[in-house]
Amino acid sequence: MGNEGHVSFWKSHFDQQVEQYTAEHEILDFSNEKTMKQIHDITVNIAQSCLEDGDTVVDVGCGTGRTLALLVETSDFSTLRIIAVDISAGLLQQAQDALERVVPETTATRVLQSSILSLGIRDEGASVLICTEVLQYANPREGLKQLVDATQAHGTVVFSLPNVHNETIQRVVERNSGRYNSDDIGSIIRDLEQCTSIASCTLFPLEFQDEGSEQPYFDPIPLSLDEYTPDSGPNRYIVKLEL
Numbered sequence: 001m002g003n004e005g006h007v008s009f010w011k012s013h014f015d016q017q018v019e020q021y022t023a024e025h026e027i028l029d030f031s032n033e034k035t036m037k038q039i040h041d042i043t044v045n046i047a048q049s050c051l052e053d054g055d056t057v058v059d060v061g062c063g064t065g066r067t068l069a070l071l072v073e074t075s076d077f078s079t080l081r082i083i084a085v086d087i088s089a090g091l092l093q094q095a096q097d098a099l100e101r102v103v104p105e106t107t108a109t110r111v112l113q114s115s116i117l118s119l120g121i122r123d124e125g126a127s128v129l130i131c132t133e134v135l136q137y138a139n140p141r142e143g144l145k146q147l148v149d150a151t152q153a154h155g156t157v158v159f160s161l162p163n164v165h166n167e168t169i170q171r172v173v174e175r176n177s178g179r180y181n182s183d184d185i186g187s188i189i190r191d192l193e194q195c196t197s198i199a200s201c202t203l204f205p206l207e208f209q210d211e212g213s214e215q216p217y218f219d220p221i222p223l224s225l226d227e228y229t230p231d232s233g234p235n236r237y238i239v240k241l242e243l
């Protein structure tokens, strides 16, 4: 099944999950609310540290709009431009509703139904582009190139990707018959460096968060690309790319 087949499979899957969004975890079985919260908290912290009033923030594969809503609610930007992108019209509607509840009137928001593999937002030039838990449903290498193309010079891309060296992730890849993709994150970024200019890359290795545990999650120890070696320990990586 090629890219188009994968994209339409997951579009239909996520369209069916609109009412019960978290049911997705049943087929993936390595994700839970605590894990997602950690991903969103770290992503929002990174995004906030890179944004200024007047900037454009784009979330590709925004789902219910949770990340963007958290970003707005926990900061006092008043004139951000927000673009929420997703392939699922139903989830995009939820994102629009969530944003209408939290954004100030001075913040311009736009929603766009599009696949990550055919993003039509190059001219908008994201200052910060967010893409959490999406690339694996399309094609991580091609998708990441699209994200970088949609980001302005000196902008920042923050994305998450499952760690292909982790055994649980390997089982998920096998169970989803090639429709769920990952690849070595170091190799993806090194290949990307051949065709685009990346000023810096920071990787945040994340462990799976046990939902039942009372322990708070621990902040990950960031790695540079030079320090990265394939490691089966992390469940995923969050990556901050500064262009």
Ligand SMILES: C[S@@+](CC[C@H](N)C(=O)[O-])C[C@H]1O[C@@H](n2cnc3c(N)ncnc32)[C@H](O)[C@@H]1O
Residues within 6 Å of the ligand: 007, 010, 011, 014, 015, 024, 036, 060, 061, 062, 063, 064, 066, 067, 085, 086, 087, 088, 091, 114, 115, 116, 117, 131, 132, 133, 134, 137, 138
């Ligand atoms: C696991 S959810 C993550 C949602 C959100 N980014 C978050 O972190 O909560 C995956 C999202 O990616 C979207 N998606 C899947 N394939 C996509 C594609 N090819 N292009 C754009 N979005 C896609 C789904 O509709 C869904 O909203």
